[in-house]
Amino acid sequence: MPLARRTEVVIIGGGFGGLYAALSLKRAAVNLTLIDRRNIHLFQPLLYQVATSGLSPANISSPLRAILRKQANVRVLLAEAVDIDADNRKVVLSDGELHYDYLVVAAGSENNFFGRPEWEALAPGLKSIEDATEMRRRILLAFEAAERQPDPEERERLLTFAIIGGGATGVELAGALSEMAHRSLARDFRAIRPDTAKIYLVEGGSRVLATYPEKLSTRAKKDLERLHVTVLTEHLVTNITANGVELKSKDNETRRILCRTILWAAGVKTSPLAGVVARISLQTPEKDGRVAVQKDLRLPGQDNIFVIGDMASFMTDTGEPLPAMAPVAMQQGRYVATRILDLIEGRQSKPFRYHNRGAMATIGRAAAVADLHYVYLTGPLAWLVWLFVHLLYLVQFENRVLVLVQWAWHYFTFNEASRLIVGKDVLPLLKKRG
Amino acid sequence: MPLARRTEVVIIGGGFGGLYAALSLKRAAVNLTLIDRRNIHLFQPLLYQVATSGLSPANISSPLRAILRKQANVRVLLAEAVDIDADNRKVVLSDGELHYDYLVVAAGSENNFFGRPEWEALAPGLKSIEDATEMRRRILLAFEAAERQPDPEERERLLTFAIIGGGATGVELAGALSEMAHRSLARDFRAIRPDTAKIYLVEGGSRVLATYPEKLSTRAKKDLERLHVTVLTEHLVTNITANGVELKSKDNETRRILCRTILWAAGVKTSPLAGVVARISLQTPEKDGRVAVQKDLRLPGQDNIFVIGDMASFMTDTGEPLPAMAPVAMQQGRYVATRILDLIEGRQSKPFRYHNRGAMATIGRAAAVADLHYVYLTGPLAWLVWLFVHLLYLVQFENRVLVLVQWAWHYFTFNEASRLIVGKDVLPLLKKRG
Numbered sequence: 001m002p003l004a005r006r007t008e009v010v011i012i013g014g015g016f017g018g019l020y021a022a023l024s025l026k027r028a029a030v031n032l033t034l035i036d037r038r039n040i041h042l043f044q045p046l047l048y049q050v051a052t053s054g055l056s057p058a059n060i061s062s063p064l065r066a067i068l069r070k071q072a073n074v075r076v077l078l079a080e081a082v083d084i085d086a087d088n089r090k091v092v093l094s095d096g097e098l099h100y101d102y103l104v105v106a107a108g109s110e111n112n113f114f115g116r117p118e119w120e121a122l123a124p125g126l127k128s129i130e131d132a133t134e135m136r137r138r139i140l141l142a143f144e145a146a147e148r149q150p151d152p153e154e155r156e157r158l159l160t161f162a163i164i165g166g167g168a169t170g171v172e173l174a175g176a177l178s179e180m181a182h183r184s185l186a187r188d189f190r191a192i193r194p195d196t197a198k199i200y201l202v203e204g205g206s207r208v209l210a211t212y213p214e215k216l217s218t219r220a221k222k223d224l225e226r227l228h229v230t231v232l233t234e235h236l237v238t239n240i241t242a243n244g245v246e247l248k249s250k251d252n253e254t255r256r257i258l259c260r261t262i263l264w265a266a267g268v269k270t271s272p273l274a275g276v277v278a279r280i281s282l283q284t285p286e287k288d289g290r291v292a293v294q295k296d297l298r299l300p301g302q303d304n305i306f307v308i309g310d311m312a313s314f315m316t317d318t319g320e321p322l323p324a325m326a327p328v329a330m331q332q333g334r335y336v337a338t339r340i341l342d343l344i345e346g347r348q349s350k351p352f353r354y355h356n357r358g359a360m361a362t363i364g365r366a367a368a369v370a371d372l373h374y375v376y377l378t379g380p381l382a383w384l385v386w387l388f389v390h391l392l393y394l395v396q397f398e399n400r401v402l403v404l405v406q407w408a409w410h411y412f413t414f415n416e417a418s419r420l421i422v423g424k425d426v427l428p429l430l431k432k433r434g
Numbered sequence: 435m436p437l438a439r440r441t442e443v444v445i446i447g448g449g450f451g452g453l454y455a456a457l458s459l460k461r462a463a464v465n466l467t468l469i470d471r472r473n474i475h476l477f478q479p480l481l482y483q484v485a486t487s488g489l490s491p492a493n494i495s496s497p498l499r500a501i502l503r504k505q506a507n508v509r510v511l512l513a514e515a516v517d518i519d520a521d522n523r524k525v526v527l528s529d530g531e532l533h534y535d536y537l538v539v540a541a542g543s544e545n546n547f548f549g550r551p552e553w554e555a556l557a558p559g560l561k562s563i564e565d566a567t568e569m570r571r572r573i574l575l576a577f578e579a580a581e582r583q584p585d586p587e588e589r590e591r592l593l594t595f596a597i598i599g600g601g602a603t604g605v606e607l608a609g610a611l612s613e614m615a616h617r618s619l620a621r622d623f624r625a626i627r628p629d630t631a632k633i634y635l636v637e638g639g640s641r642v643l644a645t646y647p648e649k650l651s652t653r654a655k656k657d658l659e660r661l662h663v664t665v666l667t668e669h670l671v672t673n674i675t676a677n678g679v680e681l682k683s684k685d686n687e688t689r690r691i692l693c694r695t696i697l698w699a700a701g702v703k704t705s706p707l708a709g710v711v712a713r714i715s716l717q718t719p720e721k722d723g724r725v726a727v728q729k730d731l732r733l734p735g736q737d738n739i740f741v742i743g744d745m746a747s748f749m750t751d752t753g754e755p756l757p758a759m760a761p762v763a764m765q766q767g768r769y770v771a772t773r774i775l776d777l778i779e780g781r782q783s784k785p786f787r788y789h790n791r792g793a794m795a796t797i798g799r800a801a802a803v804a805d806l807h808y809v810y811l812t813g814p815l816a817w818l819v820w821l822f823v824h825l826l827y828l829v830q831f832e833n834r835v836l837v838l839v840q841w842a843w844h845y846f847t848f849n850e851a852s853r854l855i856v857g858k859d860v861l862p863l864l865k866k867r868g
Contacts, residue, residue: 039578039855056490058852065622066849075624078578096582129856144473144512148530188499190509398843405839409832415500418492421473422563 006031007344010091010100012081012273014041014064016326017106017309019395020333022074023067028341032074033098035091039063039078043394045326046403047126048169051135051263052176053184053419054410059402061129062395081107081273086280086302102304102340105277106333109310109324112269112288119240123262126169135263137421139177142261143185144421146192159197160259162245164237165266166203167210168361171220173265174201175364178227183365183414199229200257202247204236204266209361209369211323216369219378223363237266268324270311277307286313290321295351296339297332306339308332314352322354326393331355360386365411440465441778444525444534446515446707448475448498450760451540451743453829454767456508457501462775466508467532469525473497473512477828479760480837481560482603485569485697486610487618487853488844493836495563496829515541515707520714520736536738536774539711540767543744543758546703546722553674557696560603569697571855573611576695577619578855580626593631594693596679598671599700600637601644602795605654607699608635609798612661617799617848633663634691636681638670638700643795643803645757650803653812657797671700702758704745711741720747724755729785730773731766740773742766748786756788760827765789794820799845 007030011018014036022034040061049055064076083092084103091098111125124134139161146158163174181197188194201208201224207217208224208231221231232247235255239246244258270289278285281299285291290313292300297312299305309329314322322328335352342349360370360382368382377385387407394400410416441464445452448470456468474495483489498510517526518537525532545559558568573595580592597608615631622628635642635658641651642658642665655665668684678692704723712719715733719725724747726734731746733739743763748756756762769786776783794804794816802816811819821841828834844850 039574039853056492057856058490058854061854063622063853065619066853069621077582078575079582129854133856140473141512148511148513185499187503188497398840398847398849401839401843402836405835406832409835413832415832419473419497419500420492420495420563422491422567 007101007340008033008099009102009104009340010035010098011104011106012036012091013106013108013309014038014076015044015106015108015309015329017108017329017333018104019064019067020330021104021106021308021336022071022333024334024337025073025340026071028073028337030073030340030344032071033077033100034064034068034074035077035079035081035093035098036064037078037080039065039076041067041395042129043399044127045390046394047129047132048172048176050129050132050418051126051173052139052180053136053416054176055403055406056418057129057133059399059406060394062399067395082276084273084276084280084305086305089304100304102306102343104306104308104333104336104340105273105299105311106307106309106329107271107273107311109268109270109289111264112267113264114267116240119264122240122242123164123264125264126173127268133420133422135173136419137423138261138263139180140419140421143189143192143194143197145260147189148191155192156198157244157258158260159192159194160200160244160257161197161261161263162200162202162257162259163263163265164202164240164245165264166201166205166208166231166233167265167267168359170201170203170265171208171224171361171363173263174199174224174229175227175362175367177263178224178229179364180416182228184410184416184419195228198259200245200259201229201231202235202237202245202257203231203233206234208233212359212361212369212371213376216371216376216378220361220363220369223367223369223378227364268310274311277305277311280305290324296349297336297352298339304343306336308336314354316354325359327357327359328354360389362386441535441774442467442533443536443538443774444469444532445538445540446470446525447540447542447743448472448510449478449540449542449743449763451542451763451767451770452538453498453501454764455538455540455742455770456505456767458768458771459507459774460505462507462771464507464774464778466505467511467534468498468502468508469511469513469515469527469532470498471512471514473499473510475501475829476563477833478561479824480828481563481566482606482610484563484566484852485560485607486573486614487570487850488610489837489840490852491563491567493833493840494828496833501829516710518707518710518714518739520739523738534738536740536777538740538742538767538770538774539707539733539745540741540743540763541705541707541745543702543704543723545698546701547698548701550674553698556674556676557598557698559698560607561702567854567856569607570853571857572695572697573614574853574855577623577626577628577631579694581623582625589626590632591678591692592694593626593628594634594678594691595631595695595697596634596636596691596693597697597699598636598679599698600635600639600642600665600667601699601701602793604635604637604699605642605658605795605797607697608633608658608663609661609796609801611697612658612663613798614850616662618844618850618853629662632693634679634693635663635665636669636671636679636691637665637667640668642667646793646795646803646805647810650805650810650812654795654797654803657801657803657812661798702744708745711739711745714739724758730783731770731786738777740770742770748788750788759793761791761793762788794823796820 234250673680744758804816
């Protein structure tokens with residue numbers, strides 16, 4: 001074996017894209033460095049269950065080091081990439097730098113408030129563990145404050161919830177929140193009836209789950225209405241205040257939802273590193289920050305930088321970009337691993353192709369919609385498929401067992417136990433809101 | 435049945451004392467109000483396992499509302515008691531007031547820094563969920579920063595941990611931290627060897643577990659040393675800085691431990707409400723804030739105010755006050771329930787008597803010491819008894835199952851998975867410390 005310097009591969013981000021790239025390079029004779037600002041891989045598809053007290057943060061988090069423990073060619077570093085020096089092949093960290101031969105940028109996305117960053121404090125999004133525990137805190141405190149509120153008007157505001165955005169996250173949040181109000185919290189209060197809570201799901205477009213087949217959107221809306229969720233499609237949010245949400249309908253009619261809890265699920269934009277990537281590729285990023293990539297996921301004009309996952313805008317043969325979804329990121333991670341090995345060995349590669357195995361979303365207990373590409377599923381069957389697939393992709397075996405135990409428990413007892421309000425300033429918040 | 439107004443019983447605090455008082459009044463014809471600043475009952479004896487990544491916060495937390503759901507005579511309020519108006523029988527809340535006929539004050543204790551509140555930021559204690567996740571964060575970040583630290587001296591500081599206080603909490607923390615370093619983290623890093631971490635347990639007195647029989651203290655010390663913990667007895671902390679701990683031995687020799695992570699387990703003092711209670715009883719509280727109570731746990735001079743748990747100083751017949759321990763609080767909670775019913779009915783009651791069923795502490799894997807009053811246990815047998823008793827007293831069945839699954843998992847895999855660093859400012863902290 002020659003004693004040549006090993007190829008240095010640096011991966012930025014330990015989400016689905018970055019992690020699957022690292023795992024797929026398991027047997028490669030390269031030096032791999034995976035950097036992330038967090039020490040965990042977060043299974044984001046179940047984040048909404050943390051927000052609604054169904055699961056604990058640790059159940060959907062796996063320490064990156066633990067996942068990659070046995071993979072000798074990788075080191076994990078807790079670090080933040082702030083810039084890329086493409087000329088000198090260096091990632092600039094907030095506290096140092098790293099040389100690379102090949103760079104995989106998979107830094108993901110964050111909540112998008114569409115130019116209204118001041119809305120974030122009033123309507124938290126759902127991208128991180130902290131986002132989820134903040135949502136959980138607001139939901140639980142709203143019920144607590146309502147229990148102590150003598151004024152019926154204010155009590156009603158406290159028991160009204162608006163979820164902005166009718167994509168998968170919004171639909172799943174709305175369903176789970178309704179089940180909290182109607183089942184797990186139903187008998188826990190004395191002065192209020194949680195099942196009188198009003199839950200609004202606000203969507204600007206003409207239907208929920210816009211990327212799904214129309215039949216499934218219709219079914220999802222029906223399932224949500226069965227759970228007492230008011231679905232407002234074709235309503236745009238014009239303002240968010242401490243007193244609620246202001247909306248404008250397609251016909252230019254205005255409407256206000258008076259409420260104290262607003263949850264944001266209206267969309268994401270790329271992490272700031274996408275701006276750096278766009279700059280070194282001399283391109284203008286898309287509105288949501290995504291950067292165009294070539295057929296092999298390399299950045300145009302850069303032979304050894306790949307961009308994958310939520311940050312990448314990959315144009316399919318049909319002329320539509322791939323959605324920002326976990327399965328896309330996972331497949332791109334795997335592809336990039338083989339592509340890097342091909343480049344090292346001077347081999348040709350086929351261009352990246354996304355194998356669409358479908359999409360699915362739950363709508364509460366024993367209800368879901370699943371577009372399996374060749375067949376549509378709804379109701380309990382879709383829900384079972386959803387359970388199975390999500391358990392399968394959870395990274396650690398222990399988490400699978402713990403999640404399964406809790407799902408079984410909730411299913412049979414209607415009781416969601418992770419109803420934990422954390423944070424030192426619980427009472428001031430209650431006072432402010434009560 | 436007469437239509438007389440029901441007796442109003444107010445309980446301040448949902449810890450072991452307050453919760454068991456409420457549960458024991460299950461069948462009583464009284465109106466019960468349980469107030470707490472948090473929405474959960476926290477099983478504090480397992481808090482150290484959250485701090486060392488073994489369990490999730492929700493596993494040792496039970497929503498007070500869920501526990502008391504079926505008990506129709508009780509309402510739970512999220513509220514903070516700031517004062518007591520004994521003349522008018524009112525609890526003054528931060529945002530209102532509550533009338534009582536009988537009041538049970540069970541507001542517990544908080545970390546005691548013995549007149550050095552500035553030490554708290556440098557050496558967090560372990561009384562709340564937030565304390566535990568802060569400890570976990572600091573422990574995990576120390577290893578992360580060490581992995582990236584090129585300077586060997588600084589790396590050694592990062593891999594040195596000082597635990598202040600050799601009571602049960604300190605002993606259990608030291609044992610669990612050692613197992614993290616030697617087992618669950620052992621193979622997770624590339625640049626450092628976590629099993630070279632130095633762990634110091636600092637105790638001012640002559641032995642660890644001072645309230646236990648001497649034989650068990652000796653055994654605990656031996657077990658800790660087997661786990662590579664350096665036990666420094668008869669060493670007083672004279673100062674804590676960002677660079678470590680300064681100590682003074684019995685012989686007035688000074689010593690410094692250079693380290694970046696200091697964990698405080700040196701003692702507790704009562705919550706601020708104890709000052710209010712002392713004032714209305716016209717007594718001077720003890721050094722740690724505890725307030726003397728009568729033989730039936732009533733406050734001297736107050737016929738309808740009880741003080742129980744960590745806030746109460748109850749003098750036994752042997753002239754020693756009862757320790758601030760969960761079993762004492764639980765038994766006092768149960769006693770107070772029957773005493774209130776006796777007072778309502780005009781019946782005589784026997785004075786409170788503590789039935790000491792012993793005490794136990796774990797020291798890592800398959801090792802514990804248990805003083806069961808008539809028999810001392812050590813090693814794996816004590817550990818099994820410890821497991822059984824702690825599972826038994828965990829309040830909700832779901833939590834018992836989840837804790838058991840995780841303990842079994844950790845036992846067989848040596849892998850503690852709840853290694854989650856939470857909080858938005860992960861990186862700045864790393865930079866500051868690295």
